[in-house]
Amino acid sequence: MKGSDTEVNLAVSLAENFYKIQDDFSIAITGGGSGLGIASLLNREADIANSSRPLNADEDSMLKARGIKIRTVVFAEDATAFVVQKKFAIDSIDVETLTKILSGQIKTWKNITGLDIPVNIYGRQSNSGTHSFVSKKLNVSFSREAKEMNGNAQILEGVRMDVSGIGYVGAGYILQGGGGQDIKVLKIAEMPGGTAVSPLDEKAILERRYYFQRPLYQFIAASSWNKVAAFIAFEKSLAGQKIIKASGYYIIPEN
Amino acid sequence: MKLLVRERMDNISKLIFRTTGLLVILILGGIFIMLLWNTIAFFIKVKPFDFITSTQWNPSSITATYGILPLLVSTTLVTIGAMLIAIPLGIGTAAFLSDYAGKRLKNILKPVIEMLAAVPSVAIGFLGIVVLGPGIAQLTGQSNGLNALNGAILLSIMSLPTIITVTEDALHGVPDTYREASYGVGASKWQTLLKVTIPAAAPGILAAVMLGVGRAIGETMTVLMATGNASAFPKDFFHSVRTITATIAIEMGEVPYQTTHYYALFAIAAVLFLITLVVNLVGEHYVNKYRKYQAA
Numbered sequence: 010m011k012g013s014d015t016e017v018n019l020a021v022s023l024a025e026n027f028y029k030i031q032d033d034f035s036i037a038i039t040g041g042g043s044g045l046g047i048a049s050l051l052n053r054e055a056d057i058a059n060s061s062r063p064l065n066a067d068e069d070s071m072l073k074a075r076g077i078k079i080r081t082v083v084f085a086e087d088a089t090a091f092v093v094q095k096k097f098a099i100d101s102i103d104v105e106t107l108t109k110i111l112s113g114q115i116k117t118w119k120n121i122t123g124l125d126i127p128v129n130i131y132g133r134q135s136n137s138g139t140h141s142f143v144s145k146k147l148n149v150s151f152s153r154e155a156k157e158m159n160g161n162a163q164i165l166e167g168v169r170m171d172v173s174g175i176g177y178v179g180a181g182y183i184l185q186g187g188g189g190q191d192i193k194v195l196k197i198a199e200m201p202g203g204t205a206v207s208p209l210d211e212k213a214i215l216e217r218r219y220y221f222q223r224p225l226y227q228f229i230a231a232s233s234w235n236k237v238a239a240f241i242a243f244e245k246s247l248a249g250q251k252i253i254k255a256s257g258y259y260i261i262p263e264n
Numbered sequence: 265m266k267l268l269v270r271e272r273m274d275n276i277s278k279l280i281f282r283t284t285g286l287l288v289i290l291i292l293g294g295i296f297i298m299l300l301w302n303t304i305a306f307f308i309k310v311k312p313f314d315f316i317t318s319t320q321w322n323p324s325s326i327t328a329t330y331g332i333l334p335l336l337v338s339t340t341l342v343t344i345g346a347m348l349i350a351i352p353l354g355i356g357t358a359a360f361l362s363d364y365a366g367k368r369l370k371n372i373l374k375p376v377i378e379m380l381a382a383v384p385s386v387a388i389g390f391l392g393i394v395v396l397g398p399g400i401a402q403l404t405g406q407s408n409g410l411n412a413l414n415g416a417i418l419l420s421i422m423s424l425p426t427i428i429t430v431t432e433d434a435l436h437g438v439p440d441t442y443r444e445a446s447y448g449v450g451a452s453k454w455q456t457l458l459k460v461t462i463p464a465a466a467p468g469i470l471a472a473v474m475l476g477v478g479r480a481i482g483e484t485m486t487v488l489m490a491t492g493n494a495s496a497f498p499k500d501f502f503h504s505v506r507t508i509t510a511t512i513a514i515e516m517g518e519v520p521y522q523t524t525h526y527y528a529l530f531a532i533a534a535v536l537f538l539i540t541l542v543v544n545l546v547g548e549h550y551v552n553k554y555r556k557y558q559a560a
Contacts, residue, residue, distance in 0.1 A: 045517050067520060129407055134493070134514045135324055150325055153496035156410055156504055157514065159489055163393060170398045173407040 012046020012059030113152025131176030181257030302530030345416025354427030392490030434468020474547030
């Protein structure tokens with residue numbers, strides 16, 4: 010199993026618990042980003058590709074061209090949280106302003122918080138699913154001044170130290186206590202003046218009201234389905250869902 | 265009979281060593297050809313002129329631009345900064361080790377310095393994020409310290425062991441008769457070091473610097489973690505930069521095979537390879553020159 014860094018911790022704890030009930034099962038899990046996972050699926054180096062985004066057109070056509078059939082499983086729902094320092098003047102932000110900040114149109118915080126200091130964006134690198142998710146969701150390309158960090162921990166470390174910093178990380182990471190005391194999670198309003206929703210609000214996520222939420226996918230090579238079916242069943246079981254929730258993700262019941 | 269066995273042993277070992285030697289050359293040649301091949305594929309799609317003059321590296325936008333200039337400037341900025349710190353510090357330490365330090369102190373200091381080379385680059389990069397970055401931010405009154413200066417300081421630490429060890433060897437290699445002659449005409453220890461020993465060891469010191477530069481240019485993980493990796497054209501030392509190595513590390517994992525972007529990464533890798541090759545050749549040249557001079 011290869012792919013999304015967002016999902017790798019979750020997948021590992023799922024696998025560890027699965028071993029307890031079925032010890033003849035063996036699975037190797039690595040991260041590296043959704044793109045890498047799907048590429049591994051293409052090159053037949055992985056049975057399962059974890060991905061925090063759907064397949065893009067290129068990948069879809071390459072899979073077809075190479076005759077690899079896949080089955081798709083949605084096993085959890087992830088939300089992306091926008092974080093700032095605890096002392097930050099505002100608690101919520103609307104999507105339009107956020108778009109302008111991330112694309113570099115707004116260069117200082119003056120009109121937003123009153124402080125005349127330049128905006129510092131802490132983001133992920135382009136091989137991260139979170140990076141492409143935020144950029145596609147807002148339909149912007151990130152400001153060229155945006156810093157590209159190596160992972161959630163580094164982004165939070167950067168924001169923690171920086172009064173002018175704004176960063177984005179998986180909400181699961183914060184729910185698990187990765188945020189610490191000095192971090193504030195911004196509420197997001199879809200329209201200026203609209204109701205702002207926090208990614209830590211479970212009810213809102215279940216109703217899909219938070220703007221930056223997305224399903225987490227597992228793409229499974231159809232030829233490997235029998236090999237992994239037991240594991241997938243475990244993910245859907247009560248015990249599996251408990252682990253998913255404990256890891257800071259949400260489960261939206263299929264209907 | 266015994267002779268026959270021994271001759272056979274000799275022949276077999278000769279064959280083994282020849283094979284290993286050739287294998288290394290073969291691997292190097294293979295890497296070089298792969299780089300060259302992909303670079304040519306890149307230049308079929310993108311004009312070399314655009315590659316050199318464009319001021320933007322932005323392969324993922326719709327109108328992709330592949331300008332190496334910002335990356336090259338980033339790498340240069342970080343490397344020059346590192347050398348500005350590491351050269352005086354390295355030569356000073358080496359001079360102390362070879363001419364001032366007592367034998368006991370030297371026996372402690374040398375292994376300690378060499379141990380510095382064994383610290384993993386990830387650990388040094390982490391220090392850059394949690395200690396050096398906030399430190400720089402506080403000292404300079406900026407909001408954050410993930411910039412070229414941070415990378416330069418960390419790289420200077422990483423290239424120090426190389427510079428110190430090679431410089432110390434060079435200084436140590438200057439025949440004692442030089443120093444004795446200098447003392448004989450009434451020069452102090454400091455004057456001797458500055459006017460006699462260091463100039464006499466200059467080729468060796470230059471080699472040390474070149475090897476240090478090579479170390480700094482090729483480093484990936486530390487700069488990837490500590491310099492912020494913003495893709496905008498770098499303005500100064502307090503600006504976030506994205507070096508050639510960091511760009512390859514970030515983008516290679518995701519790029520689809522055999523696209524222009526994929527070839528572009530090989531092209532910048534080839535540029536990096538050429539730079540390091542030249543730097544190392546210059547370094548080697550001076551090392552050899554200095555050896556000849558030693559033998560005479």
